[in-house]
Amino acid sequence: MLRLIARPLLLAVTLMAGLSACSGGDTSDTAAAKPAGEVPPIIKEREENFEAIGAAFKAIRGQLDADAPDFALIAAKATDINTRAQAIPNHFPASTSTADGFKTEALPAIWEKPEEFKAAAQKLVDESAKLVSLAPGGDKAAVAAQAMAMGGACKGCHDKFRLDDEK
Ligand code: HEC
DSSP: OHHHHHHHHHHHHHHHHHHHHHHHHHHHHHHHHOOGGGSOHHHHHHHHHHHHHHHHHHHHHHHHHSSSOOHHHHHHHHHHHHHHHHHGGGGOOTTOSGGGTOSOOBOTHHHHSHHHHHHHHHHHHHHHHHHHHHGGGOOHHHHHHHHHHHHHHHHHHHHHHBOOTTO
């Protein structure tokens, strides 16, 4: 007797569960997939900013590898890095971390420790400013040492706040 009642009930429950899984499934699937076209412009913007920072730093290192570095060029590239470093804190609005399903290397730590992240960006502002003022002096060793110090500001932030996908 119990069995007879239980079976149709079970069937009904299974059916209902199946139905709601289907209709609910559609929307959550689209939200989770986040096709490339839906990447917020700010993520592209900050990646382009970092790419330009990376290119400027590479140009500086290239000059320092040369016998006669172009110190004016080093100063110009350091100025570019300085301007771009000031923009970093504005490039990280909420819900744009790796935890939000976007293709990004911005770790949630950025939002968990906002003051520390800001300080890490400020460090790059300060170290690049020092390079800007040192470069025109043309002292290769001093400029190279300051370029190293600036590189330390990159690493300091990346170690804590950027996903290392090579690990
Ligand atoms: C305050 C933190 C911080 C500092 C300072 C910093 N970065 Fe980054 N960098 C990041 C974060 C976070 C990302 C990941 C951004 C993303 O994927 O949305 C990143 C990404 C990058 C990328 C990859 C960009 C891309 O195409 O995805 C390069 C290249 C880069 N940084 C170079 C540098 C260099 C060179 C310096 C120093 C001159 C530097 N960064 C300083 C935080 C920082």
